Amino acid sequence: MIGLDAVASLAPASDSRAGEVLRLRREISRMQRRRSEHALIPLDPAFASLLPEEGLQTGTSYTVSPSPSLVLALLSTASRKGHWCAVVGMPTLGVEAAAAFGIDLARLILVPDPGERWLAATSALAEVVPLIVVAPGTRARDADVSRLSARLRDRGCTLLVAETPGAARWPQSEGTIRLHDPHWHGLGAGWGLLSDCTVTITAQTRHSPRPSSVRVQLPGGHGAVEAVATELTALPPLAAVPDAAPPELLRWAEAG
Secondary structure, X not given: OOOOOOOOOOOOOOOOHHHHHHHHHHHHHHOOOOOOOOOEEEOOHHHOOOOOOOEEEXXXXXXXXXXXXXXXXXXXXXXHOOOOEEEEOOOOOOXXXXXXXXXXXXXXXXXXXXXXXXXXXXXXXXXXXXXXEEOOOOOOOHHHHHHHHHHXXXXXXXXXXXXXXXXXXXXXOOEEEEEEEEEEEEEOOOXXXXXXXXXXXXXXXXXXXXXXEEEEEOOOOOOOXXXXXXXXXXXXXXXXXOOOOOHHHHHHHHHO
């Protein structure tokens, strides 16, 4: 079984990184799985209306905002249902935050700083891990992306590619899932503690080009995803004046 320690040392400064990749491949071969029989990767119910199928399609890739909270929220439900997950190239992703989102750390693989080996690590993990998040450290050649996409289809793996500023759009992407309009709560006039953050999540896919958005707390008060309650948009109607009220009272009410 591989977990947090199996790939943690894939760093660009390490002379043994090639050996670590080989060791990772051996571990993957040992736990080789068949192609996923699931057509969708489940999402948190708060995200259900974002995608037409209410889940992530297997064998495809999506472009997502590089927000750690969004990444953990997209992994959380799949992890709770027993799926292995991996995150490549995001050294600031916190393990405690992952646990707060309900992610099973025993089935979470982290490759914090693979450097130029990010594509090799992602390709190797796609053999056995059904859901992977990667923040590309360098630009990938079209041929390499095509080979990775073929592996995703063959193994039924879903890849979430975190956008990086100035980088070109990830080719062959099924759609985008972006976080915007964050609004933190809990601070007073220069004092207080941040309690939660309300954000908008917008998704758009090739088969559903019209964007869909939801407003959620990310993180919520308990550290995970929480749907934002529907706000009142109209005042309740005024109480009706009793039929037995005297005429002068009715005239006074209408005049007021």
